[in-house]
Every structure is written in structure tokens, then in C-alpha cells.
Amino acid sequence: MTEVILHQPLDMHLHLRDGEMLRTVAPLSAHSFSGALIMPNLVPPVTDGQMLRDYRQQILEAIGDETFEPYMTLFFKPEYDFDFLAPLAEELTAVKLYPAGITTNSEGGVSGFDVEELRPALSAMSELGIPLCIHGETGGFVMDREKEFVPIYEELAVAFPDLMIVMEHITTAESVEALDRHPNLYATITLHHLLITLDDVAGGMLRPHLFCKPIAKRPEDREALLRVALEAHPKVMFGSDSAPHPRHAKEAPGCAAGVFTAPVALPALAELFARHGKLENLQRFVGTNAQENYELDPPKKKVRLVDTPMKVPEKYGDVVPLFAGEEIGWSIASVE
Amino acid sequence: MTEVILHQPLDMHLHLRDGEMLRTVAPLSAHSFSGALIMPNLVPPVTDGQMLRDYRQQILEAIGDETFEPYMTLFFKPEYDFDFLAPLAEELTAVKLYPAGITTNSEGGVSGFDVEELRPALSAMSELGIPLCIHGETGGFVMDREKEFVPIYEELAVAFPDLMIVMEHITTAESVEALDRHPNLYATITLHHLLITLDDVAGGMLRPHLFCKPIAKRPEDREALLRVALEAHPKVMFGSDSAPHPRHAKEAPGCAAGVFTAPVALPALAELFARHGKLENLQRFVGTNAQENYELDPPKKKVRLVDTPMKVPEKYGDVVPLFAGEEIGWSIASVE
Numbered sequence: 001m002t003e004v005i006l007h008q009p010l011d012m013h014l015h016l017r018d019g020e021m022l023r024t025v026a027p028l029s030a031h032s033f034s035g036a037l038i039m040p041n042l043v044p045p046v047t048d049g050q051m052l053r054d055y056r057q058q059i060l061e062a063i064g065d066e067t068f069e070p071y072m073t074l075f076f077k078p079e080y081d082f083d084f085l086a087p088l089a090e091e092l093t094a095v096k097l098y099p100a101g102i103t104t105n106s107e108g109g110v111s112g113f114d115v116e117e118l119r120p121a122l123s124a125m126s127e128l129g130i131p132l133c134i135h136g137e138t139g140g141f142v143m144d145r146e147k148e149f150v151p152i153y154e155e156l157a158v159a160f161p162d163l164m165i166v167m168e169h170i171t172t173a174e175s176v177e178a179l180d181r182h183p184n185l186y187a188t189i190t191l192h193h194l195l196i197t198l199d200d201v202a203g204g205m206l207r208p209h210l211f212c213k214p215i216a217k218r219p220e221d222r223e224a225l226l227r228v229a230l231e232a233h234p235k236v237m238f239g240s241d242s243a244p245h246p247r248h249a250k251e252a253p254g255c256a257a258g259v260f261t262a263p264v265a266l267p268a269l270a271e272l273f274a275r276h277g278k279l280e281n282l283q284r285f286v287g288t289n290a291q292e293n294y295e296l297d298p299p300k301k302k303v304r305l306v307d308t309p310m311k312v313p314e315k316y317g318d319v320v321p322l323f324a325g326e327e328i329g330w331s332i333a334s335v336e
Numbered sequence: 337m338t339e340v341i342l343h344q345p346l347d348m349h350l351h352l353r354d355g356e357m358l359r360t361v362a363p364l365s366a367h368s369f370s371g372a373l374i375m376p377n378l379v380p381p382v383t384d385g386q387m388l389r390d391y392r393q394q395i396l397e398a399i400g401d402e403t404f405e406p407y408m409t410l411f412f413k414p415e416y417d418f419d420f421l422a423p424l425a426e427e428l429t430a431v432k433l434y435p436a437g438i439t440t441n442s443e444g445g446v447s448g449f450d451v452e453e454l455r456p457a458l459s460a461m462s463e464l465g466i467p468l469c470i471h472g473e474t475g476g477f478v479m480d481r482e483k484e485f486v487p488i489y490e491e492l493a494v495a496f497p498d499l500m501i502v503m504e505h506i507t508t509a510e511s512v513e514a515l516d517r518h519p520n521l522y523a524t525i526t527l528h529h530l531l532i533t534l535d536d537v538a539g540g541m542l543r544p545h546l547f548c549k550p551i552a553k554r555p556e557d558r559e560a561l562l563r564v565a566l567e568a569h570p571k572v573m574f575g576s577d578s579a580p581h582p583r584h585a586k587e588a589p590g591c592a593a594g595v596f597t598a599p600v601a602l603p604a605l606a607e608l609f610a611r612h613g614k615l616e617n618l619q620r621f622v623g624t625n626a627q628e629n630y631e632l633d634p635p636k637k638k639v640r641l642v643d644t645p646m647k648v649p650e651k652y653g654d655v656v657p658l659f660a661g662e663e664i665g666w667s668i669a670s671v672e
């Protein structure tokens with residue numbers, strides 16, 4: 001039997017939603033992760049201290065007695081300034097920037113990326129040491145959106161050299177290449193973008209449960225992502241982007257974007273890293289890199305993963321997970 | 337009011353299925369078209385004279401007293417030879433070749449495209465004047481499959497210079513470019529590939545009713561298709577590839593490929609050609625080119641289309657059409 005023990009695994013990009021969905025999915029992440037960076041794109045989005053505290057409280061109630069730290073984020077607004085952000089700096093781990101209308105509940109996001117317009121907010125974040133997480137897609141053709149956004153990432157990285165900028169859920173070789181060109185550019189990578197390409201979404205039957213934003217790209221893009229994930233590039237962190245939607249919103253004439261991976265993420269990552277002979281790097285990809293980059297001190301948790309297969313449930317509540325009904329080669333043996 | 341009158345409109349690529357689905361959809365095509373090239377990918381596929389005659393009879397029963405000629409096809413098998421095909425030559429209009437497993441009900445298709453292996457069948461077709469229609473996709477990455485198939489089209493066109501080869505439902509600029517390089521290469525283009533790109537399928541919500549094979553490609557591909565359709569390039573013919581699936585097979589974890597356009601095709605084409613100021617070319621795109629290329633003499637039918645809007649039904653039977661519940665700017669005023 002092969003095993004790997006992960007200390008304080010972290011998911012640096014997680015959608016927990018609110019209400020009943022929160023109560024369904026939060027315990028699943030809280031069971032196997034020490035903490036997660038919680039996305040703020042609720043309806044309405046989390047845009048001030050009170051909302052952030054309320055949401056954090058809801059999350060803590062939903063996870064019950066699991067040991068789990070929700071690292072909170074605000075939904076970026078250009079009007080944020082030093083006076084607004086300074087009192088919140090201790091309570092938030094990052095600010096998440098969405099281009100307007102680019103994904104689920106992102107209607108209130110940024111239109112255009114004028115550096116001078118963004119300067120007050122981003123200078124304040126830079127000064128306060130608050131990282132900026134970006135969903136980096138333009139409004140262009142679906143296969144080009146992220147590639148077209150890379151120059152914007154680079155412009156921001158140069159304009160705000162002391163600001164930690166995280167390219168969220170990167171899906172292209174171009175984003176991977178940008179990583180090493182700027183000391184302050186970081187990235188998260190999802191599980192599903194390490195596993196699938198557009199072929200899996202739309203090459204055979206169309207598979208709505210694999211539909212997400214950014215959409216899965218070409219085989220050579222996945223290879224580039226795999227390379228930096230498997231080597232646990234120090235600026236690359238696991239972020240599941242686990243994004244639950246009820247089944248009726250996925251198997252529909254207009255299918256919502258998001259893959260629900262939280263409950264299978266660690267076993268599937270262990271299987272992937274083991275298959276490539278890179279198990280020794282999993283700890284860094286799924287925890288240590290994030291701890292160091294974000295300077296986090298997550299609650300103690302020790303997750304033992306073994307190469308004993310697990311059967312993935314068809315549904316969690318009304319949400320269909322990645323690998324629903326299938327077997328994964330690895331499973332969680334214990335969590336301490 | 338603007339109008340256009342079409343004489344003997346033809347749909348040179350149509351899926352009518354069988355059984356109850358046939359009875360639902362066949363009258364919709366038969367109402368507005370003079371004839372259609374009927375695809376043979378039933379389960380089991382149409383592979384001999386008896387099956388072809390039985391299927392033709394089923395179609396005629398399904399359309400009732402509409403004036404409509406089903407132009408029949410056989411499902412290509414490499415073992416077809418002159419002796420097999422010669423007695424059928426009068427009853428069939430074309431033979432349809434599917435690469436194995438490439439689309440709905442294509443499991444028994446061709447694996448590999450060895451010219452020598454295909455020579456007996458294709459030489460016989462060439463001698464008998466039977467056109468070869470091909471679903472031209474490789475097993476490669478979904479956005480590259482048709483582009484990768486173009487060299488195979490070209491190899492066949494060169495190897496069998498007297499064989500009429502129709503590149504079915506082309507979706508790429510590369511296929512358009514191949515058209516003029518070989519005198520015996522022709523093409524059909526669907527309505528939906530003139531209207532949508534991958535952005536419409538997967539750029540916003542995922543839209544299963546727009547999912548088809550070949551998948552819709554890039555904006556520059558659609559532009560190339562539009563150019564030759566709107567000018568009614570003499571080797572380009574309308575073929576709807578209208579492919580009905582029951583709703584539960586589309587809004588599902590594994591969504592079947594196919595867009596159901598038959599009942600809206602002529603009004604939507606009229607609207608498209610009118611918008612581009614090319615109404616005068618619609619007759620050739622949707623009838624005359626096919627008559628000349630295939631040497632057909634379709635039953636008389638005169639379809640008058642006017643720029644009076646029509647509301648598209650949400651469903652025909654259990655099949656969701658293109659533009660379900662939406663309005664099209666044009667409609668059929670009369671059919672004589």
C-alpha cells in the first residue's frame with residue numbers, strides 16, 4: 001500500500017455559496033482541508049466588513065466542529081481605498097477581482113482595466129499587504145479569453161510591483177509562462193484543469209458537469225499546467241474552484257459553469273501525483289506553497305491518503321461531483 | 337414587406353431517424369422542402385437495398401401527402417463493390433462515409449483512410465456516378481478534428497478524380513479553402529454553423545441544444561463559411577444536418593450531439609441572407625446548386641418567405657428546435 005500524509009492541506013480557491021448549499025458543501029471541504037480561500041461572489045457579493053463577518057459566521061456554523069479556517073475575501077470594487085481597507089486588513093486574506101459579467105455572480109465586477117482608475121485601491125492593498133486574486137478572462141472568444149488577459153496581468157504586475165497578484169484557476173500555457181516573468185505573479189490551478197481538456201467537455205457527448213469557467217483548453221495547455229503543478233512550482237498553489245450548482249442548473253438548456261470537486265479533490269490529487277511519480281511534491285502544491293506565499297498559519301490537520309479505491313457518490317445533496325458514481329484509485333484513510 | 341420565393345428548396349443533409357421520431361420530424365422537413373438527402377445512420381445503419389427501400393417507404397408513410405422526395409443514401413462500407421452497388425445506383429443518391437465512432441450512430445464506420453483499401457468501393461462509385469458524402473473529422477482534439485481531416489479529403493479527391501466528394505457540414509476556414517483546390521470537392525453547410533461559434537455553445541452558459549458534431553468553431557471560421565454561403569459558391573449547398581434528439585437526451589449528464597433546425601431552416605436562412613443583402617443568392621444556396629451538382633429533378637414546390645416574424649415553438653413533440661421560444665424575423669407565407 002502506498003500512502004501520503006498531508007499536513008494542513010489548503011484549498012486556495014473555493015466557492016461555498018450560502019444558505020442550504022453552504023450547509024451541504026462546507027462540511028465536505030472542512031473535513032479534509034485545514035482551510036480555504038473563500039470566494040466572495042454571493043448575491044449580493046461580499047463587499048464590506050459586516051458582510052464578510054456575517055459570511056464567515058455562516059461558514060463556521062455550517063462546518064460545525066470541524067477544524068477549518070475560512071480565509072475570507074472581499075469582492076473587488078475600484079472605490080476601495082486605504083481608509084476602507086485598513087480596518088479590514090486583519091480579517092481578510094485577499095480581495096478577489098472579477099471582470100464584469102465574466103462568470104457566476106460577477107455582474108458587479110470591473111469593466112476595463114485602466115491602471116490609473118485601479119490605482120487607489122491597488123496601491124492601498126499593496127501598502128496593506130493584501131493579495132489581489134483575479135479571474136483573468138477578457139470578453140473575447142471563449143478559447144482566447146485567458147490568453148488575451150495575460151497582458152493585463154503583466155501590466156498590473158509591473159504597475160504594482162509590491163502587490164501579490166494571483167492568477168486564479170489558470171488554464172493555459174500562456175499563463176504558466178507569465179508566472180516566471182514577474183516576481184509578484186502567482187497562480188492557482190484546479191484539479192479538473194489538471195485532468196481534462198475541452199475534449200472531455202465537448203469532444204464526445206457534451207458533459208455539463210465538466211463545464212466551468214475558464215473552460216478547459218487544449219492538451220498542450222493541460223500539459224503546461226501539469227508540469228508546474230507536479231513540480232510544485234513555488235508560486236503555484238492548489239485552488240479547487242469547486243463550484244457547486246444544483247443538478248437542475250447543470251442539466252438544463254442553459255447550464256451553469258462550475259465543477260464540484262471539493263469532496264474528491266485530495267484523493268484525486270494523490271492519484272494524479274502518484275501516477276506521475278510526484279507524490280513527494282503534493283504537500284507543497286496543496287499546502288506549503290500557499291502557507292508561504294500567503295503567510296498563513298492554518299490549524300493543525302493531518303490527512304492520510306492511501307491507494308485504496310473509493311467509490312464517489314452520485315450526488316452530495318443535490319450536487320453532482322466530479323467522478324460521480326466512478327471509482328478513484330486513492331482515498332482518505334484518516335484525518336487527525 | 338420583403339419577400340423571396342424559393343423553387344424546389346433542398347436540404348442536402350438531413351437526419352430523419354425512424355419510428356416515432358421519424359413521424360414527428362419528417363413532416364416538418366417535407367412541408368417546406370422539395371427533397372432532402374437522408375442520412376443512413378440508423379441503428380442498425382442502412383447498408384443494403386432492402387433496408388434502403390424499407391426506410392424510404394417508412395419516410396413516405398411519415399410525410400403523408402406532402403410533396404417531398406427523400407434522396408436516399410447508404411452507410412459506407414469498404415466492402416461495397418461494383419456488383420453490389422450497380423443494381424442500387426438508381427435508388428440511391430449518395431453513399432455516406434463516417435469515420436468509426438465519430439458521431440451519433442457511427443460505430444460501424446471506417447477506421448483509417450487507406451486509399452488502397454477504399455479503392456474497390458470508391459472506384460465503383462466513381463464509375464457509377466454515385467457521390468460520396470463524408471463526415472470529415474479525425475479522432476483528434478475537438479477543435480482540430482476537421483482541420484486534420486482536410487488532407488484526407490484532398491488525398492481522396494486526387495486519388496478518385498471522377499468521384500464527386502461532398503465535405504459534409506463543414507465548419508472551418510481550412511475546409512472552405514480546400515473547396516477550390518479540387519474540382520471534385522463539394523461541401524454542405526448547416527444553418528447553425530452560419531449562425532454560431534463555440535462562444536454560443538460554451539462561452540456563456542453551456543447550451544446543450546447548440547451542441548453538435550462537428551462542434552461550432554471560431555469566429556473566423558464562421559466568417560469563412562458565411563462568405564461562401566452568402567455568395568452561393570456553386571460547390572456549396574445547404575445541408576441542415578438537422579438532428580433531432582428527445583429533450584431528455586440533450587439536457588443530460590451526457591448530452592447527445594445534434595441541433596434540430598428543420599422547421600426553422602428556411603425562415604432563418606431568409607433572415608440571414610436578407611440581413612447581409614444577399615437574398616438573391618438564397619435560391620442557389622438552398623436548391624439550385626444541389627440540383628446542378630447532384631443532377632436532381634426535385635418535385636415542384638414554391639415556398640414564399642416574407643419578413644413577417646414567427647414565434648418558434650418551444651418543442652416539436654419532445655424535440656427542442658433551434659430558436660425555441662424565440663422570434664425569427666422571417667416566416668413562411670405560403671407553400672405551393
